[in-house]
């Protein structure tokens with residue numbers, strides 16, 4: 001079996017974490033006997049600063065032929081965020097109709113939570129985030145620039161197609177887990193969009209009589225992720241609410257350096273993309289201490305997606321083993337002083 | 352001096368907390384020699400269930416004549432949230448142009464944070480939340496109901512007037528505090544509105560050379576409220592982002608039962624409104640254990656607003672005294688077993 005995967009290391013620590021997982025790819029493909037053809041695309045902010053564009057014309061067409069994409073991180077201190085993101089990451093998510101963003105939030109054994117009284121194993125939920133529309137729609141504009149009556153409008157767009165498929169994916173996932181879905185809205189203040197979302201949750205839930213549904217406002221949910229994170233199983237949220245909640249999910253489970261994600265194209269027509277939740281972390285670039293585990297866990301999700309579930313399981317277990325071992329090397333975000341390379345070297349012994 | 356104040360106890364525990372502060376109003380007005388004329392309006396969900404409307408026609412006109420409003424809580428299990436909120440709370444905030452929502456987040460001495468390693472005094476910031484527009488604009492709609500191509504649009508509206516005044520209020524506040532403003536955006540994904548916001552922050556900051564400015568994306572900020580809450584001084588945010596962040600601010604400082612807020616009409620043309628951040632808490636209604644301190648701290652902010660700063664200080668100090676006293680009664684949200692009435696009785700001895 002040959003899997004063709006495009007890698008986009010991107011900005012900041014992106015290249016460091018992508019380079020770091022290379023040996024893991026090698027080990028795993030050898031052991032589980034499949035071919036992984038990785039092709040690297042040096043797109044991102046450096047390219048933008050040199051040539052004025054994050055990726056070449058036709059970049060998406062180029063990527064379209066791959067089985068999947070692995071992305072490091074995007075974001076650069078010298079380039080405005082709306083330029084970096086709107087010209088590479090978001091076009092991939094939207095252009096390849098990667099409707100389902102799946103982000104597990106797990107407090108692994110051996111990892112410390114900033115929340116008092118929570119130990120490894122106490123937190124284990126997954127967020128299904130809508131990934132192509134909602135509050136991230138590129139719709140809106142400004143009028144009367146500079147005048148007192150200047151106004152900027154940003155429109156969130158929710159389609160039935162887009163909403164139904166993320167909600168259905170969450171219910172599907174719940175049937176494989178503990179059978180509980182928490183739907184996040186802000187229906188009290190955003191009646192035009194969120195009452196529509198609520199209605200779809202109600203409709204879809206009728207198809208899943210064994211799944212229980214809780215509705216939570218986004219402000220209450222942000223609190224409850226801190227107050228009772230153990231209570232969640234599957235959380236389904238819009239693009240923006242999912243963005244906020246998955247960052248909270250990452251921090252309460254110990255580190256952004258441990259949070260993986262999958263951006264899934266459901267139809268299979270386009271490649272899906274796997275990326276750590278963390279950003280480009282300009283403050284530690286070049287120090288060689290970026291935590292590679294979020295990218296490695298994302299790779300585990302990639303293997304699952306490619307049908308190489310044994311490989312996915314092996315990688316996932318190696319990471320949980322390493323974290324549970326108090327003698328294993330840890331990067332500074334986890335309170336250790338190991339380098340990226342040391343963590344990877346140790347991990348390979350556990351594969 | 353006579354101050355005429357309308358009280359709207361509202362739903363759930365709203366009436367319990369409003370009743371509880373009545374004796375505090377009495378004590379303080381007597382001690383500091385001003386007249387407080389409180390007029391109670393039994394508007395809210397019970398009224399809606401009986402008569403079909405949360406408040407009578409002309410309700411806002413009725414309130415307009417008061418010097419200020421104190422509100423308990425709004426929200427009822429039998430009434431959809433978008434009905435309760437869009438017909439009482441939000442019309443007051445918007446109708447009375449209460450542009451500045453000021454919400455302190457303080458970890459008081461004697462109060463436990465769910466964050467490991469944080470003690471009383473370690474967290475002390477204030478959020479300035481835009482309160483009349485942004486993502487709460489009642490603008491949008493649905494098309495093609497029920498069809499596959501159904502779409503719902505919810506438009507966020509940011510005016511220069513609205514944005515400038517909240518940003519300026521935050522910078523003003525920073526000059527009285529530690530001189531640091533953190534502006535919250537999501538400019539990377541919402542360029543139409545948030546780049547406009549960023550521009551106004553930049554313009555206004557030029558008028559305050561002694562105030563330092565940090566820009567933070569809302570997802571990163573939600574994390575940083577957990578990871579480094581001690582780092583914040585004044586936080587300025589849009590309506591939705593402020594909503595989410597102030598709930599996080601409340602929970603990391605120990606309890607929603609301690610978080611006060613002021614909704615300020617800057618021009619003075621209309622009354623400002625003071626309310627606890629917490630909701631109507633249907634689960635504990637009637638148990639007599641609602642924490643009255645958020646409402647009492649909101650009353651302290653009311654006194655300041657009315658120019659009765661000695662009264663405001665006295666109430667604020669009485670609360671901090673009580674919380675610092677480990678023998679003082681505490682409601683269950685703070686780990687105690689006292690009733691609302693016991694907390695108030697104890698508080699009166701400290702006024």
Ligand SMILES: CC(C)[C@H](C(=O)O)[C@@H](O)C(=O)O
Pocket residue numbers: 085089243277539540570
């Ligand atoms: C970089 C940014 C556009 C992105 C998002 O908001 O989706 C990031 O925060 C994430 O969560 O993947």
Ligand SMILES: CC(C)[C@H](C(=O)O)[C@@H](O)C(=O)O
Pocket residue numbers: 188189219436440594628
């Ligand atoms: C009840 C709701 C509309 C309100 C808001 O979102 O503003 C509340 O959460 C708050 O923070 O005051």
